[in-house]
Amino acid sequence: MIVLKNNDFIERNEATIDMEDRGHQFGDGVYEVVRVYDGEAFLLQDHLDRLQYSLNEVEINYDVNQQGLSQLLQQLIEKNKINDGGIYLQITRGVAPRNHPYPEDTQPVLFAYPLQLSRPLKAQAQGITTILQKDFRWLRCDIKSLNLLGNVMTKQKASNANAGEAIFYRDENHVTEGSSTNVFIVKDDKLYTHPADNLILNGITRRYIFHLANQLNIPYEEKVFSLTDLKEADEVFITSTSAEVTPVVEIEGQKIANGQPGPISKKLLDAFFEYKNVGQLT
Numbered sequence: 442m443i444v445l446k447n448n449d450f451i452e453r454n455e456a457t458i459d460m461e462d463r464g465h466q467f468g469d470g471v472y473e474v475v476r477v478y479d480g481e482a483f484l485l486q487d488h489l490d491r492l493q494y495s496l497n498e499v500e501i502n503y504d505v506n507q508q509g510l511s512q513l514l515q516q517l518i519e520k521n522k523i524n525d526g527g528i529y530l531q532i533t534r535g536v537a538p539r540n541h542p543y544p545e546d547t548q549p550v551l552f553a554y555p556l557q558l559s560r561p562l563k564a565q566a567q568g569i570t571t572i573l574q575k576d577f578r579w580l581r582c583d584i585k586s587l588n589l590l591g592n593v594m595t596k597q598k599a600s601n602a603n604a605g606e607a608i609f610y611r612d613e614n615h616v617t618e619g620s621s622t623n624v625f626i627v628k629d630d631k632l633y634t635h636p637a638d639n640l641i642l643n644g645i646t647r648r649y650i651f652h653l654a655n656q657l658n659i660p661y662e663e664k665v666f667s668l669t670d671l672k673e674a675d676e677v678f679i680t681s682t683s684a685e686v687t688p689v690v691e692i693e694g695q696k697i698a699n700g701q702p703g704p705i706s707k708k709l710l711d712a713f714f715e716y717k718n719v720g721q722l723t
């Protein structure tokens with residue numbers, strides 16, 4: 442495996458991380474996961490824009506354009522001959538003696554490498570079961586930060602319950618997102634999902650769903666919904682770079698509608714590759 446470290450391509454076994462890298466000590470860094478379909482990075486510019494947003498919010502001094510990151514990632518895909526899969530990439534603030542405040546003059550450290558990602562065809566065909574979890578994460582979920590312990594603990598809880606995802610809620614009137622996905626409900630042929638604020642990650646797939654909904658003339662609204670809205674929805678589905686569109690058929694043992702993936706979820710999934718030459722999302 443060839444790995445990108447800063448601007449250099451190196452072998453996987455040469456890729457080492459310093460003990461005092463702040464990503465390692467504080468989770469002081471940001472990341473992205475990008476899908477590769479047919480050898481092409483999907484919605485790459487949108488991922489890079491969000492990466493720049495996360496970097497700016499935590500004041501890591503790295504300019505995605507200036508560094509030519511887009512071209513470097515294309516080279517990474519070619520060098521590893523990634524056809525269908527993904528790229529993981531993270532940028533930390535860099536290496537400094539352990540101390541909480543941002544150190545001056547550290548060089549950010551970037552790593553990017555291929556991920557084996559297969560399409561979740563079985564989950565998409567059958568739908569997944571989910572559990573609920575009170576959202577105990579911090580209030581800057583809009584930053585795609587390396588601090589994923591709340592998400593990891595919650596995904597483990599889902600896994601222990603043999604569920605495919607855990608859905609977070611702040612209180613009973615306020616569902617936010619999944620542990621690694623955004624959540625949509627369908628009610629009376631209209632889509633609803635949480636507004637892009639500090640309580641969720643503004644998923645690239647979430648925004649791609651808006652693009653598909655526009656193409657398919659499906660109305661949608663970014664609006665907070667409740668646990669009751671969720672359980673009484675006509676359809677529920679989750680979205681992410683890895684999950685694409687995956688229907689949810691059960692929440693805490695309770696079936697959504699008839700317990701089968703719904704028609705609008707299917708329609709969006711069928712359209713997923715049809716409208717994919719979007720270039721950049723609006």
Ligand code: PMP
Nearest residue numbers: 621622623642644645646681682
């Ligand atoms: N929310 C959270 C908490 C996530 O971790 C992810 C996936 N990284 C998403 C939503 C979906 O984002 P995207 O569609 O950009 O993969």
